[in-house]
Amino acid sequence: MSKRVFNFCAGPAALPEAVLLRAQAELLDWQGKGLSVMEMSHRSDEFTGIAETAEHDLRDLLSIPDNYKVLFLQGGASQQFAQVPLNLLPEEGIADYLDTGIWSRKAIDEARRFGNVNVAASAKPYDYFAIPGQNEWQLSKNAAYVHYASNETIGGLEFGWIPEVGDVPLVADMSSDILSRPIDISKFGLIYAGAQKNIGPSGLVVTIVREDLLGRARSSCPTMLDYKVAADNGSMYNTPPTWSWYLAGLVFAWLKEQGGVEAIGRINQLKQRKLYDFIDASGLYSNPIAKNDRSWMNVPFRLADEKLDKPFLAGAEVRGLLNLKGHRSVGGMRASIYNAVGMDAVDALLGYMAEFEKEHG
Structure with missing residues (x-):
């Protein structure tokens, strides 16, 4: 491995060397089955076991409560910018968003395609060098949810705390800091995270959603984007990104080995x-x-x-x-x-x- 470098890429990002070596060893012949994970049926007992182990390990790592569904979806976090309002924002409702940088602004712009958005707080007055304190926020009285990006990869601005929003579901884009430290999942209604930073390769997004928020999708929501459909089908309504899911599972196992x-x-x-x-x-x-x-x-x-x-x-x-x-x-x-x-x-x-x-x- 003398040719390996130190990779500081923001994403797709470095993967643990031990994970890459294991994937390399199993590339042509997964555990003596004579075929690659990329060639398996996602309905097979072998891949079902891979998927179930990955979910179990992620639940264990983050202490995810039983009343939350864990979904392994396609499309990345940018697709979630639309999927969240299609599932959680009623057509005449309003959603609160926090603007702390480029990624949260992209989420805001996309959500505005589907409904009313209140930018409850913005880091713009601070040149995006600081997060406004909650005493500066202007939250709606009847918001369907409050959305924020916990870490802005481009600007380097990160919440070191969880916003307090009462009974309103808190939605977080944790693409770049999920699994970086312990977090209380019960504080959130929904968390989504693109895989290509701390989870695995690109092409996969992990969504953790509280069960009571399922079944709220608009009638116009595409079937593929309905969280309840994904949950009811074990994230396999269609063929999932099996290789990315498998590698994510290897990363979860590696992380458990690190403590x-x-x-x-x-x-x-x-x-x-x-x-x-x-x-x-x-x-x-x-x-x-x-x-x-x-x-x-x-x-x-x-x-x-x-x-x-x-x-x-x-x-x-x-x-x-x-x-x-x-x-x-x-x-x-x-x-x-x-x-x-x-x-x-x-x-x-x-x-x-x-x-x-x-x-x-």
């Missing part, structure tokens, strides 16, 4: 603290996000002189530190340090950043 979300959360806390502490003490690098709202998973930073961006990235690539270029909408750099990005990767990055600062600072 679960409690253990990985402690590691993630150390990783992000190490990186932010270095940036804050530096004269060359900077991060503009309010300290209480900094993302654990996506760490954006800028160099004091933009002319140094290209040589920084070139030097990083030579050292096997890949995908550090920031999103085109914000520029600068971004290190995504999901669960599969170990402390050795962070240490290698910090070593290079110190070396580069010594030469160019």
Whole structure:
């Protein structure tokens, strides 16, 4: 494995090496069956076992209560921007949304295609460098749900707390920070997460939905997008993304082997603290996000002189530190340090950043 690099991509992101090796070993012959998981019938006993084990392990990792359904769906989180209002927003109803960055704004724009949206709070007055406190929010009295993105991968803004919205269902896009630390699932009506960051490869989205929210889809909602149809059919109304589901299951098993979300959360806390502490003490690098709202998973930073961006990235690539270029909408750099990005990767990055600062600072 000498050719493996340190991959800081925001998504599709790094996968645990142990997971890739196991998938490689089972690629042509899964557990002596003489065929690949990609070739199995999704109705077979073999794949049913894979699916059931994956769900069991995810429930175990997140302590998901029994009154929640776990769905393994297609389309990614962006499809959920439409699927959520089609299932939860009555045609004459209103939904509250929080605007903390690009992904939450995309969700807002999509929801407006299906009904009334109240932007209850926005980070825009803070240049998207801080999350407005709940005392600033203007929540509706009769909202069908409250939606927020728990972590903005592009801007590096993350909720370190769960909003309090009373009896109104709380809906969260947790695509980039699910499984990064423990969370109380019972606080939410629905959680969705694209797989390609902390769960597995792209093409899969995991949705965790409280049972009482099923059966509310509009009559115009396509059958494939109805959460109840998915739940009633065990996420197999049609042929699911079997390979992605299988790999997600391997990631869940790997995470349990690491000690679960409690253990990985402690590691993630150390990783992000190490990186932010270095940036804050530096004269060359900077991060503009309010300290209480900094993302654990996506760490954006800028160099004091933009002319140094290209040589920084070139030097990083030579050292096997890949995908550090920031999103085109914000520029600068971004290190995504999901669960599969170990402390050795962070240490290698910090070593290079110190070396580069010594030469160019």
